[in-house]
Amino acid sequence: MRFGIVVTDPDDWTARAIRDGLSKLGAESAFLNFSQLAARIGPDLRLRGNGTDLLGLDGLVVRDLGRTGSHDIAFRFEALSALQALGLPIVNPPSAIQRAANKFATSIALHKAEIPHPRTLVTTSFEAASEFVSDHGRAVSKPLFGYKGRGLALLTPDDPAPLREALAKSGVVYLQEFLESAALSPRDIRVFVVGGRVAGAIYRVAPPGSWISNLSQGGAPERCPLTGEIEDLALRANGAVGTVYSGVDLIETVEGLKVLEVNGTPSGLGVYLAWGIDAGEMIAAHILERLG
Ligand SMILES: Nc1ncnc2c1ncn2[C@@H]1O[C@H](COP(=O)(O)OP(=O)(O)O)[C@@H](O)[C@H]1O
Ligand SMILES: [Mg+2]
Structure with a gap:
């Protein structure tokens, strides 16, 4: 089997982990940068990424769609939807990637599923x-x-x-x-979900003086033990958005946990650094189980 992994940075930990996971299970894959995407309409419909005919692949794994301008994100989303309509299996499903990328759509999905979410x-x-x-x-x-x-x-x-x-x-x-963290210093919980199961969770502790806990903003990953409430909320939020794999951000408040957002293209690096859990391998195994 031959897969495309959509990613911008060829050194991205998660994309490499998915590629290595697929390779260990005997499936080939290649990185595709959607900054090199072309859709040709007429006489037939052709979609190429980095010169590869995307419909010739057995599936696409989207790690990171990328974007450069204000219009190309719509093109990238639409290309994924067109590929899916033409029969190409795509993980995460394009509709879930779009719902997760648009915070308004995510909030509505969480609300409909009666999942605790900030006002x-x-x-x-x-x-x-x-x-x-x-x-x-x-x-x-x-x-x-x-x-x-x-x-x-x-x-x-x-x-x-x-x-x-x-x-x-x-x-x-x-x-x-603004939700004050019930923890001593501001932090959130990032739960990594793969194929309807929780792979692991981390606290992301915000750097001193900040309330923003993303790792790319200086947050520090620490082990977060799983509880029934964490697992239940993360799986429900994942289901509400329709993702196959996701990173669910939770915030601890005095009223209990609330779901901040669901990431449809999450990094697995934090869970790996804190726990040694390889989410990329789990994503690869799950995809091959579904498609193989
Ligand atoms: N309503 C909020 N109250 C307090 N902190 C928040 C709130 N929303 C976000 N944060 C902090 O900001 C971070 C980023 O917010 P998030 O909604 O996850 O957006 P992004 O897509 O940029 O990760 C969260 O991980 C959390 O640390
Ligand atoms: Mg987030």
Whole structure:
């Protein structure tokens, strides 16, 4: 069998772990960078990535779709959907990748599944956004298609400038009540789910003076023992978004755990560093079990 692994950085730990996992189980794979994607329409429909005919593959594993401009993300999503419609198996399913990438869509999916989630407002209106910040005292603003803890801001009613800036930049703001971590220092819990099972969980402890705990923002991975509540919430959130593998971010509050978001293209490095658990190998085994 021959798979494509969609990834931007050829040194990415997770992409390499998936490739090595597939190889150990006897399946070939090649990295494809979606910055080298071409769809030709007419006389037939052809989709090529890095010069490879994508429909000639046995499946695609999406680790990281990448993006460079403001329009190409829609093209990359649409290309995945077209490939799936033409019969190519894709993990995660394109619809789940899109739902996870769009924080508004994720919030709706979590709400429908009655999963505890911070109070959230998504709006194009400055007045509605200001009212939300005043009601909650403090609110977190996140880019609608944000990732890696980038572009987050803590908003307070006395300083409307960052809110104005965020709204002017994107035309829409995604705001959430700021949840004080019930732990001694701000941290969240990242749960790695593969094929309907929890592979492992880590605390991500925010660096001193920060409340943003992503590893790429200086957060430190530490072992987080699994509890029934962690497993149950992570599996339900994964199911609500429709991912086959995911990273579910939880925050510990005085009212219990809440799900912040579900990542449809998560890094497995933190769980590996803390526990030695190879999520890439588990993803490879799961894919071959489904398709082999
Ligand atoms: N509502 C919130 N209250 C407190 N901290 C938050 C909140 N939302 C996010 N954070 C912190 O910011 C980090 C990044 O937020 P997240 O929603 O996971 O976006 P990203 O897609 O950028 O990872 C979280 O891991 C957490 O540490
Ligand atoms: Mg996150």
